[in-house]
Amino acid sequence: MTGKAQPLPRGGSTRNELKRAARRLFAERGIAAVGMREVVEAAGQRNAAAVHYYFGSKDDLLRELLIDGADLIDARRRAMFDAAEADGPPSLRDVVRANVLPCLDLGGDTGEAETYFRFIVNVQNERRALFHDAVSDHSPGYARYRAHVQRLLAPLSAATINQRLLFAALSLQTLLAAREAAMDRSDTGDHHFWSRPEALAGMLDAVEAILTSPTAG
Structure with a gap:
């Protein structure tokens, strides 16, 4: 039999x-600094063309990694918003919880919980257009979050609300990346600060404070 071998189905062990x-390499070193041969070696594979065989280009690999985590998070967000909206329009605290909690302890088939937020921070810093292109159709739950925040902060101008949403999102990503790094270094999966309920409550407080801070004037 001749012809090009077809990629294995998603979920194959290799x-x-x-x-x-x-x-992990992208999370720890950045996007541009990592070559595909390094990925192959870190995965314990011998075929130097393994990344090309399974994914295509480096950009194709980045997109798949982004979508894997985005889908995990957004499925949880949609479920939390369904529950929060069941008894009417949710409060701002409920909206913030539905946005933040799905980002914790992702699980996933390829260790998303270990490195995903450090990875996306680096993608956004180095390849912002690719990030937005990859996740835009995989974030309906985040769109519901934005719509609720716009409703709850309606007396403010659209520009101010959008600015606060951006600042809150960037701050949350930084907090999640710091938490992820600390948990990743732990041999037990526990951490003296980030595993405590007070740390989670503080993250919710921080996001809510950014959204509701007094306007300058």
Whole structure:
């Protein structure tokens, strides 16, 4: 039989090992600094063309890694918003919880919980257009969050609300990346600060404070 071999289905063990290794390298070193041969070596593979075989280009790999985590988070967000909206329009605290809690302890087939937020911070810093292109159709739950915040902060101008949403999102990503790094360094999966309920409450407080801070004037 001749012809080009077809990529294995998503979820194959070799494919997953490549994804896990790639996300960690991208999370720890950045996007541009990592070559595909390094990904192959970190995954314990011998075929130097393994990334190309399973994913295509480096950008294709980045998109798949972004979508994997985005889908995990957004499925949880949609479920939380369904529950929060069941008895009428939710409060701002409920909206913030539905946005933040799905980002914790992702699980996933390729270790998303270990490195995803450090990875997306680096993608946004280095390849912002690719990030937005990849996740825009995989974030309906986040769109519901934005719509609720716009409703709850309606007396403010649209420009001010959008600015606060941006600042809150960037701050949350930084907090999540710091939490992820600390938990990743732990041998037990526990951390003296980030595992405490007070840390989670503080993250919710921080996001809510950014959204509701007094206007200058």
